[in-house]
Amino acid sequence: MATIKRVEVLVTSPGRNFVTVRITTSDGVTGLGDATLNGRELAVAAYIREHIAPILTGRDPQNIEDTWQYLYRGGYWRRGPVTMTAIAAIDVALWDIKGKVAGLPVYQLLGGESRRGALAYGHASGSDIPALFQSVRNHLDEGFKAIRVQSAVPGLGQVYGVAADQKPGKRYDYEPAGRGSAPKEEAWDTRKYLHHIPTVFAALRDEFGYSLPLLHDGHHRMTPNQAAILGKSLEPYDLFWLEDCTPGENQESLRRVRSQTTTPIAIGEIFNSAFDYQTLITEQLIDYLRSSITHGGGITAMKKLMDFAALYQIKSGFHGPTDVSPIGQAAALHLDIAIHNFGIQEYMRHSDDTLKVFRTCYTFEDGLLHPGVRPGLGVDYDDELAEAFPYSPAYLPVNRLQTDGAMHDW
Numbered sequence: 001m002a003t004i005k006r007v008e009v010l011v012t013s014p015g016r017n018f019v020t021v022r023i024t025t026s027d028g029v030t031g032l033g034d035a036t037l038n039g040r041e042l043a044v045a046a047y048i049r050e051h052i053a054p055i056l057t058g059r060d061p062q063n064i065e066d067t068w069q070y071l072y073r074g075g076y077w078r079r080g081p082v083t084m085t086a087i088a089a090i091d092v093a094l095w096d097i098k099g100k101v102a103g104l105p106v107y108q109l110l111g112g113e114s115r116r117g118a119l120a121y122g123h124a125s126g127s128d129i130p131a132l133f134q135s136v137r138n139h140l141d142e143g144f145k146a147i148r149v150q151s152a153v154p155g156l157g158q159v160y161g162v163a164a165d166q167k168p169g170k171r172y173d174y175e176p177a178g179r180g181s182a183p184k185e186e187a188w189d190t191r192k193y194l195h196h197i198p199t200v201f202a203a204l205r206d207e208f209g210y211s212l213p214l215l216h217d218g219h220h221r222m223t224p225n226q227a228a229i230l231g232k233s234l235e236p237y238d239l240f241w242l243e244d245c246t247p248g249e250n251q252e253s254l255r256r257v258r259s260q261t262t263t264p265i266a267i268g269e270i271f272n273s274a275f276d277y278q279t280l281i282t283e284q285l286i287d288y289l290r291s292s293i294t295h296g297g298g299i300t301a302m303k304k305l306m307d308f309a310a311l312y313q314i315k316s317g318f319h320g321p322t323d324v325s326p327i328g329q330a331a332a333l334h335l336d337i338a339i340h341n342f343g344i345q346e347y348m349r350h351s352d353d354t355l356k357v358f359r360t361c362y363t364f365e366d367g368l369l370h371p372g373v374r375p376g377l378g379v380d381y382d383d384e385l386a387e388a389f390p391y392s393p394a395y396l397p398v399n400r401l402q403t404d405g406a407m408h409d410w
């Protein structure tokens, strides 16, 4: 029987910081897992290096469920983003190993293909309506069949989701994490936002018609009542979803939103366990579940969660920003292809430097992503190149209310 021989934690920064776990078995098979927690990367690296790696050596790499329970129950202190990202990285690396040993892509181990590919959405944004239209057109030219739209708000400066560097005719990407010793501060006013956003969607529907699925991210900034107002005012524009309209820690607050609007609701990118969703799922307060595999406890946890959600006709919309590494993105794609209740997959293309360090075989064609057919996850890690991109701290921005400077959700 092969055993786990080595657990390494690899930190690299090809454009942005990533933490990777590599498990090597006594037979020389390696598996990769994503352990990146944006802005708090080294906490997960230390958790794995100091507390998990030493207790995994000698175990059977094939017993994924047992290892998951060993780390979850065995840690005594359960849940939380650092713990669950660490567990996810080990879990995903073990699925990668299992696939390589079996000679099968991971989605085959999860039940095989339920669809030809995973419908992906990209991120359009604009500082004004012409720039936004240009960004939407760029995405359509690239083949996207669903597009998330974020817009600047008159009277506010830089806001979440709007690319800073917008050049006509060029692709512009939104990247919030800034290098340095402290987070950047942004200013926010919910009233200005609530009055502006419906006008943006009205303009988009006039220009692009109604067949294009459009999404929007509220990034946890509204109270439940404000979220209900926004959901109602967006109803005429037929959104695919309204994401993170209010902070989700208090699941019951989504009752207010749900009872007031038929705009579909997505939530959960900062959740990390099935318990974060329990009321939302059983009371059918949401339509799409947003966790990433990387922060949600891995493939093992997310497969169970999606099977639970399927009982309530809730679909997936896994988180896929560039701060989930290509390994995390590949893991999501294998699950997307396998589960029946897939909804949509977020897809922000990684930078060229990132894709040189993490060599992937997933493809994007005609609006659909496919994980590829290589055994395991289908991602290779280039150690030599990774070392050329040393880690340096980077932080997500913080938000303050424009009126009085009080801290607000970013």
Ligand code: GCO
Residues within 6 Å of the ligand: 038, 176, 217, 219, 269, 319, 320, 321, 323, 346, 396
């Ligand atoms: C999304 C998210 C991201 C997060 C980021 C934080 O919908 O993709 O909201 O943009 O802000 O993942 O690290």
Ligand code: MG
Residues within 6 Å of the ligand: 217, 219, 243, 244, 269
């Ligand atoms: Mg989001």
